[in-house]
Amino acid sequence: MLLQIEISPVCNHLVSFTFDLKAAALCLGIMLGRYPCIWCVWDAKSGLDHVEFKSRSSAHHAEMYQKLCEEYNSDSKNHAIDCDGVEDMEALGVWMVDYMQMFNIPELHLLLGVGQKLYNAIVATMSEEELVTHELLLKHNNISRSSYHGGAFEGNAMRKITLMVEQIGFPISNSSSIALKRFSEVVRTCFGQKIQGDYKLAIFQFEEAFKLTGLNCSTKVHIVCRHVIPFITKFLPVGMGLGAVSEQAAESAHSRFIKVWRNYQCSESLENYGENLLNAVKEINFVNFIST
Known part of the structure; x- marks a missing residue:
């Protein structure tokens, strides 16, 4: 989930994302149940009374993955899977970041x-x-x-x-x-x-x-x-x-595109679906260009 851009051998830039909360949770594999926050392990049942919580990070995610691997492998009925890649947390280097650094608050x-x-x-x-x-x-x-x-x-x-x-x-x-x-x-x-x-x-x-x-x-x-x-x-x-x-610019663009797409919309199974989609993108790009 972390997009790393290598500018030079000694300089890495961390790219942050603006996501819909549900989309971010889905990408991170976080279930929207009792612990739905993508930035911390917050117990939803405790509401605002829960003030001490563990921040979620890529390190925390790796730890959870390793634990799941070990639990899975402990069952002899399962085909063993390799989880060595997350045993050495320091080896992950730049991946050891707080999710708040990766995902902007929407x-x-x-x-x-x-x-x-x-x-x-x-x-x-x-x-x-x-x-x-x-x-x-x-x-x-x-x-x-x-x-x-x-x-x-x-x-x-x-x-x-x-x-x-x-x-x-x-x-x-x-x-x-x-x-x-x-x-x-x-x-x-x-x-x-x-x-x-x-x-x-x-x-x-x-x-x-x-x-x-x-x-x-x-x-x-x-x-x-x-x-x-x-x-x-x-x-x-x-x-x-x-x-x-803010993600509002993307939301507005999505709304505008939907209006344009209605003029081209057709079933994905049709042969001209790709061409219609391309024409819709061209039109919205043209509208955006002349309005700037």
């Missing part, structure tokens, strides 16, 4: 995941009359759901929602509304291209507010509260926010 997925979780919790407590008013206020403030994502909010819409908790009819005293307002400060201070204010304080206040909601701690909430600060302080230049390594 701020868009955190924004949508945490924001939608709190949004759903707030809406669930509102009366029918309040919901009608809420929908009218969303429309008045040009906040719309995306048909492409099954009626969910996209990034820009969710950013507006986090900033307009009171203006869109949410009950102010609701614990989830308070948590959403606290989350908006996290978004404002460190989800952009540059750090704007005290993001560490914003994250601390969000964590305290989220605990009061009584909601289960999702993986994305855990990442916000436990991994954003160390990622920014260790792996980003001073003053740079998560937006600088």
Whole structure:
């Protein structure tokens, strides 16, 4: 999973990736069960109370692989497999890296995941009359759901929602509304291209507010509260926010390509599938070129 570019015999550059969390977990062989975080061995059942955890790294992954090999080979029914390649951890050299150094924190997925979780919790407590008013206020403030994502909010819409908790009819005293307002400060201070204010304080206040909601701690909430600060302080230049390594550009490109592909879409079994796909790529590249 680590892409290593050799610049010279004595200089190696580590390339980091921006992944969808599920895709990253799949690539690393991490099951999205009790320990779903790709950056640490976090027990999801303990929620935000789990503060001491072991960071995941390529060394940790190699150790787990070796253990599995040994367990597999201990059964005489199995055909023995070679696991010598991971016995000497030091021999792996540059591969001994923290996964946080390899995988950027996907701020868009955190924004949508945490924001939608709190949004759903707030809406669930509102009366029918309040919901009608809420929908009218969303429309008045040009906040719309995306048909492409099954009626969910996209990034820009969710950013507006986090900033307009009171203006869109949410009950102010609701614990989830308070948590959403606290989350908006996290978004404002460190989800952009540059750090704007005290993001560490914003994250601390969000964590305290989220605990009061009584909601289960999702993986994305855990990442916000436990991994954003160390990622920014260790792996980003001073003053740079998560937006600088965001996956939003790729998400937007994917959405635009889907719209173009609809004009060429056909079954993969057809002979002209490859040609249609190539033409779709040419068109989206041309559109991107003339728009720059």
